[in-house]
Amino acid sequence: MDTDSHALSHHPKLKSWIDECAKLCKPDRIVWIDGSEEEKNRLEAEAVKTGEFVKLDDKKFPGCFYHRSSSNDVARTEHLTFICSRRKEDAGPTNNWMPPEEGYRRAGATLAGSMKGRTMYVIPFSMGVVGSPFSKIGVQLTDSLYVVLNMRIMTRVGKPVLDALGNDGEFTKCLHGKADLDISKRLILHFPDDNAIWSVGSGYGGNALLGKKCLALRIASNLARKEGWLAEHMLILGIEDKTGHTEYITAAFPSACGKTNLAMLVAPEALKAKGYKVWTVGDDIAWLKPGPDGRLWAMNPEFGFFGVAPGTNSRTNPHAMDTVRKNTIFTNTLLGKDGSVWWEDGDGEPPAEGWDWMGRPWTPGQKDAEGKPIVGAHPNSRFTAPASQCPSISSHWQDPQGVPISAVIFGGRRQHLAPLVYQSFDWAHGVFVGASMASERTAAQVGKLGEVRRDPMAMLPFCGYNMADYFGHWLEMGRAVPNPPKIFHVNWFRKDENGKFLWPGYGENLRVLEWILGRCKGQGKAQKTPIGHVPAADALDLTGLKISPKAMEKLLDVRPEDWDQELDGVEGFFRRFDERMPQEMWSQFQNLKSRLKPPVHA
Numbered sequence: 001m002d003t004d005s006h007a008l009s010h011h012p013k014l015k016s017w018i019d020e021c022a023k024l025c026k027p028d029r030i031v032w033i034d035g036s037e038e039e040k041n042r043l044e045a046e047a048v049k050t051g052e053f054v055k056l057d058d059k060k061f062p063g064c065f066y067h068r069s070s071s072n073d074v075a076r077t078e079h080l081t082f083i084c085s086r087r088k089e090d091a092g093p094t095n096n097w098m099p100p101e102e103g104y105r106r107a108g109a110t111l112a113g114s115m116k117g118r119t120m121y122v123i124p125f126s127m128g129v130v131g132s133p134f135s136k137i138g139v140q141l142t143d144s145l146y147v148v149l150n151m152r153i154m155t156r157v158g159k160p161v162l163d164a165l166g167n168d169g170e171f172t173k174c175l176h177g178k179a180d181l182d183i184s185k186r187l188i189l190h191f192p193d194d195n196a197i198w199s200v201g202s203g204y205g206g207n208a209l210l211g212k213k214c215l216a217l218r219i220a221s222n223l224a225r226k227e228g229w230l231a232e233h234m235l236i237l238g239i240e241d242k243t244g245h246t247e248y249i250t251a252a253f254p255s256a257c258g259k260t261n262l263a264m265l266v267a268p269e270a271l272k273a274k275g276y277k278v279w280t281v282g283d284d285i286a287w288l289k290p291g292p293d294g295r296l297w298a299m300n301p302e303f304g305f306f307g308v309a310p311g312t313n314s315r316t317n318p319h320a321m322d323t324v325r326k327n328t329i330f331t332n333t334l335l336g337k338d339g340s341v342w343w344e345d346g347d348g349e350p351p352a353e354g355w356d357w358m359g360r361p362w363t364p365g366q367k368d369a370e371g372k373p374i375v376g377a378h379p380n381s382r383f384t385a386p387a388s389q390c391p392s393i394s395s396h397w398q399d400p401q402g403v404p405i406s407a408v409i410f411g412g413r414r415q416h417l418a419p420l421v422y423q424s425f426d427w428a429h430g431v432f433v434g435a436s437m438a439s440e441r442t443a444a445q446v447g448k449l450g451e452v453r454r455d456p457m458a459m460l461p462f463c464g465y466n467m468a469d470y471f472g473h474w475l476e477m478g479r480a481v482p483n484p485p486k487i488f489h490v491n492w493f494r495k496d497e498n499g500k501f502l503w504p505g506y507g508e509n510l511r512v513l514e515w516i517l518g519r520c521k522g523q524g525k526a527q528k529t530p531i532g533h534v535p536a537a538d539a540l541d542l543t544g545l546k547i548s549p550k551a552m553e554k555l556l557d558v559r560p561e562d563w564d565q566e567l568d569g570v571e572g573f574f575r576r577f578d579e580r581m582p583q584e585m586w587s588q589f590q591n592l593k594s595r596l597k598p599p600v601h602a
C-alpha cells in the first residue's frame, strides 16, 4: 500500500489513526487531499471517468457537474443516527443511543475490508477560517470521490489545515465508508467522548459530508457545552443601514421554512430606497461565542452552501440562482440531454428530454400509472456551491472573530397559532420560546399533512447530547454574556380563514427584521401580550406593500384560546425530559400559562 504521502503530515497521532483505519478498511491506496486546483481538476476528471460525475454544458454551466446518488440514499436517516455516549441518559430522550463499544463493533464489521480495490482519501478540513480561535479541525477518511469533491466546496481543506494542525493539534476523527450502501447496515455514529464520527452505508448529504451536521452540530454542540459557547442550526445575516452601519442577526428554523432564502434576502424597493442592504454570512450553521465586548459573536463554520434545489428560482432566491451558475455540483436533480439541470419550481421550462433523479428517461408532463406527475428532481435534490460566489456574501463572512449578534430569531411554520413576530420578555423567556418551537408538516414532506412537530431551536436531530442539558446550557449562556442578543419568534406562514397566506414573505420579511433591529435599540413600538411583545398596529413600515389593515390585524393577533391548546403540546414535550429539565423552563411554562389565564379574583 502506498502511504508515501504520509510525509504531508508530521502528526504521529493522526498518522497512527489513519494506519489503524486503513488496517480495518483495507484500501488499495491512500490519497491525501492537498486542496490545490490541480488536484480539483484531476479528481473531477476521475469522477467523470468512473461515472460518479457527469460534466454539464460548459457554456451554460461552467465548472459544474451532475451526480446521482443511490435511490435508497437520498436524505439523512435519523433512525440510523446515534449518539454513542457512555451513558444513555447523556444522549437524552430525543436521540437514538448506542453504547460506544457496540457502535464500533457493528460499524467496524461493515467497514472491515470494505475499501478493497478502492482508494481511501484523507481530507484534512477546517470548520471556520483556518487558524481562527473559533475554528475546529477534522480529518475525514472516505472512499467516496463525490464526498471529497463536496467537502472541497463545503469546508476549507488540505495543506493549510495540516499546517494549522501541526504535530499534535486536536482534530475530530471522521471515518466514512460507503460499504455497499446497504440501508440495513447504514449507521451514522457520534462518539462525543472520543471526538470521533463513524459513518457507514451512505454516500449522501449530512450522512456523508461529516463536517456539516455530524461535526459542526452534533460533536460541536458537545464541545460548545464544555467550552462555553453555542453550536447552532442557524443562518447568519447582516443588515446594513443608510449610514453604512451593519447589524447582524441569527435565525433558526425547522426544515421547509426557507432558511436559505432568508439568508440571501433581497430588500424590497421601498426598503432599498431607505438605504438598506442585506448581507449573507451563512445559511445553515452558526457558532456563537462570547466576545471581549460582552456580546455574543457568530461565525459560519462552512465554506459553501448545500441547498435544496426544488423551489429555488429567480423569484424565491435570485442570489442562490446566481451562486449556482458555475463551479457547482448538482445532486439528484433532473439531468437534461443537453447537459443542463432542472428542478420543479425552478427557472424556465424543463428540457425536452432528460433523465430523472433515478436515471430513468424523462419528458415534461410524464405521468405514472395513476396519472400523477412524475417529478424530474428528487424533492431533496441539492446544489453544492462555494459561498464566495453568492452576490450578497458579506465582506465579513470570513472574519476570524465572527460578527456581533444583535438578535436571535426562532421560527416555525404555523397556519394559525403564532403571530408574524413577537419579542421575548428576556433571555430566559427567549430560551423557552426556542425550546417550545414547532412546525407544521407541508404537503412536500412525508407523513401526515399539518401535523405539529416539536423542533426546539431547530436542533432536534442535531443536538449531540441530552436536550434538557442543552436548554440548561442556553440559560447559562444568558447569565455568562453581559449583553446577550434579544430573542424573537417569527411566523411567515399564518393563513386566513380561506387558507390564504396573510403575509407575502420573502423580501418583504425585511420589514419584520427592521422592527426587530429597532427593538434591539429600544425603538419600535410594541404592545405587550401574554406571549411577548408584538408590533403595535402601525409599527411595521409597510410602504409600497399592498396589505390591508384587517390582514395586519390578523397577522399580529394573539388568541389565548389557541395558545391554551399549544401549552399541552409543550408540556408533553417537556415531560419527556423528566427530572433533568431545568426548573427555569417549567417556571417559564407556568408563567406563560398564568399570563394566558390570569387567576380570576372574586
Ligand code: TSX
Residues within 6 Å of the ligand: 256, 257, 258, 259, 261, 262, 263, 265, 311, 492, 493, 501, 503, 504, 505, 506, 507, 509
Ligand atoms: O422561503 C420562504 N420564505 C422566507 C424567505 C425569505 N418561503 C418558502 C418556504 C418553502 C421553502 C415562503 N413561503 C415564505 C417566506 O417568507 N412565505 C411563504 C408563503 C407564501 C407563499 C407564496 C406567496 C406568499 C406567501 N405568494 C404570494 O403572495 C403571491
Ligand code: MN
Residues within 6 Å of the ligand: 233, 284
Ligand atoms: Mn440545516
